[in-house]
Amino acid sequence: xxxxxxxxxxxxxxxxxxxxxxxxxxxxxxxxxxxxxxxxxxxxxxxxxxxxxxxxxxxxxxxxxxxxxxxxxxxxxxxxxxxxxxxxxxxxxxxxxxxxxxxxxxxxxxxxxxxxxxxxxxxxxxxxxxxxxxxxxxxxxxxxxxxxxxxxxxxxxxxxxxxxxxxxxxxxxxxxxxxxxxxxxxxxxxxxxxxxxxxxxxxxxxxxxxxxxxxxxxxxxxxxxxxxxxxxxxxxxxxxxxxxxxxxxxxxxxxxxxxxxxxxxxxxxxxxxxxxxxxx
Ligand SMILES: NC(=O)c1ccc[n+]([C@@H]2O[C@H](COP(=O)([O-])OP(=O)(O)OC[C@H]3O[C@@H](n4cnc5c(N)ncnc54)[C@H](OP(=O)(O)O)[C@@H]3O)[C@@H](O)[C@H]2O)c1
Numbered sequence: 392x393x394x395x396x397x398x399x400x401x402x403x404x405x406x407x408x409x410x411x412x413x414x415x416x417x418x419x420x421x422x423x424x425x426x427x428x429x430x431x432x433x434x435x436x437x438x439x440x441x442x443x444x445x446x447x448x449x450x451x452x453x454x455x456x457x458x459x460x461x462x463x464x465x466x467x468x469x470x471x472x473x474x475x476x477x478x479x480x481x482x483x484x485x486x487x488x489x490x491x492x493x494x495x496x497x498x499x500x501x502x503x504x505x506x507x508x509x510x511x512x513x514x515x516x517x518x519x520x521x522x523x524x525x526x527x528x529x530x531x532x533x534x535x536x537x538x539x540x541x542x543x544x545x546x547x548x549x550x551x552x553x554x555x556x557x558x559x560x561x562x563x564x565x566x567x568x569x570x571x572x573x574x575x576x577x578x579x580x581x582x583x584x585x586x587x588x589x590x591x592x593x594x595x596x597x598x599x600x601x602x603x604x605x606x607x608x609x610x611x612x613x614x615x616x617x618x619x620x621x622x623x624x625x626x627x628x629x630x631x632x633x634x635x636x637x638x639x640x641x642x643x644x645x646x647x648x649x650x651x652x653x654x655x656x657x658x659x660x661x662x663x664x665x666x667x668x669x670x671x
Contacts, residue, residue: 397409397410397435399602399655399657401554401577401578401602402575402577402600402601402602403554403574403575403577405500405553405554405577407436407468407500407501407554407577407578407602407657408434408435408436408468408657409652409657409658410434410435410436410648410657410658410659410671411434411435411436411437411438411468411470411604411657411658411659412425412426412429412434412436412437412438412659412660412661412662412668413438413606413659413660413661413662414426414437414438414439414443414445414449414661415440415443415661416443416661417443417445417661417663418445419444419445419447419448420448421663422439422445422448422449422452423448423449423451423452424663424665425662425663425665425668426448426449426452426453427452427456428665428668428669429668430452430456430461430462432668432669432671434668435466435467435468436467436468436469436470436657436659437449437453437467437468437469437470438470438580438604438606438659439469439470439471439472439494440471440472440474440503440505441471441472441473441474441477441486441489441490441493441505441519442472442474442475442505442519442520444517444519446471446490446493446494447493447494449493449494450493450494450495450496451495453467453469453494453495453496454495464496467500468500468501469494469496469499469500469501470499470500470501470502470503470659471487471490471494471499471502471503472502472503472504472505472558473486473487473502473503473504473505473539473543474486474505474510474519475505475506475508475509475510475519476509476510476511476512476516476518476519476521477512478504478509478510478531478535478539479509479512479531479535479539480535480538480539480541480542481542482512483539483542483543483545483546484542484545484546484549484551487499487502487546487551487552488551489516491551497550498550498551498552498553499551499552499553500552500553500554501552501553501554501555501556501577501578502543502546502551502552502554502555502556503555503556503557503558503578503580504536504539504540504543504556504557504558504560505558505559506558506559507534507536507557507559507560507561507564508530508534509530509531509533509534509535509539510528510529510530510531511529511530511531511532512531536564536567536568537567537568537571540568540571540572541571543555544572544573544574547574554577554578555574555576555577556576556577556578556579556580556601557576557578557579557580558578558579558580558581558604558606559580559581560576560579560581562591562592562595565579565595565596565599565601566595566599569599575599575600575601576601577601577602578601578602578603578604578657579592579596579601579602579603579604580603580604580606580659581603581604581605581606582605582606582607583603583605583606583607583608583651583656584605584607584608584609584610584626584647584651585610585626585629585632585647585650586610586626589603593654593655602655602656602657603655603656603657604656604657604658604659605651605656605657605658605659606659608647608648608651608656608658608659608660609626609627609644609647609648609660610625610626610627610647612625612626612627613625626643626647627643627644627647628643629643632646632647642670644660644667644670644671645670645671648660648671
């Protein structure tokens with residue numbers, strides 16, 4: 392059972408661990424060692440996505456730990472995401488089956504629609520970001536978020552996922568889905584950190600009963616060169632965060648994460664550094 396002391400209750404009654412390991416832009420090699428470090432440190436939630444192209448490496452480690460008796464499947468909370476190239480309702484079931492095969496699991500705990508923007512599917516499942524000759528992303532001819540959602544709902548009935556949600560959806564998109572939903576999204580995974588506090592999204596999600604998962608909770612240090620060029624500091628270096636971290640004897644990362652957790656979010660900081668993974 393997921394340890395309920397460190398969970399939030401989702402609107403479908405399931406418990407979601409507050410803390411998870413983020414794995415975007417993590418190579419297969421890095422993913423193996425990061426997931427091992429996280430499981431050894433007691434993490435129950437791992438966040439991945441079909442698009443991250445590392446589900447299979449994560450699956451190897453999950454199998455190793457489950458088969459070796461180090462963890463029980465029911466103690467884990469595995470999250471993965473529907474890629475934009477598979478948002479055509481006809482492709483949704485096959486897509487989660489591909490993810491489950493990669494992850495070597497019978498079901499995931501939470502399946503998210505990764506982005507509300509379907510991309511053109513050209514038959515190549517590895518081409519997750521198809522582009523036009525101009526280099527722009529090649530979007531699908533038709534956007535049918537309701538159709539996609541209906542197909543995702545069927546995955547719950549088929550037992551392929553325990554819960555379903557979305558990611559990067561706007562408030563109006565959430566409202567549209569909730570209006571027609573048989574199963575409402577339990578989570579909207581969005582960027583959220585001290586510099587992007589998402590106040591309106593919090594209010595809307597509270598009304599709709601949706602839990603926010605904060606991605607880039609540390610502000611994705613190192614990602615945004617433009618931000619640095621503009622003279623903006625990163626959250627970890629923010630003078631206020633530095634002051635609070637000295638005052639409480641915590642690392643800046645711990646303060647940034649605590650800020651979000653106190654607002655009721657779940658958090659999925661990414662690290663491939665075992666020491667940082669353990670330090671949460
Ligand atoms: N749904 C979506 O569209 C979406 C988009 C982006 C991200 N995500 C999810 O959210 C996760 C986290 O987001 P993110 O990776 O963009 O940003 P993040 O977690 O805010 O930041 C990750 C960066 O912080 C560094 N870091 C981690 N712990 C640290 C510490 N204690 N001190 C200093 N630096 C530290 C990491 O480096 P090291 O690895 O070297 O420690 C890494 O470069 C992703 O991995 C992914 O699972 C989802």
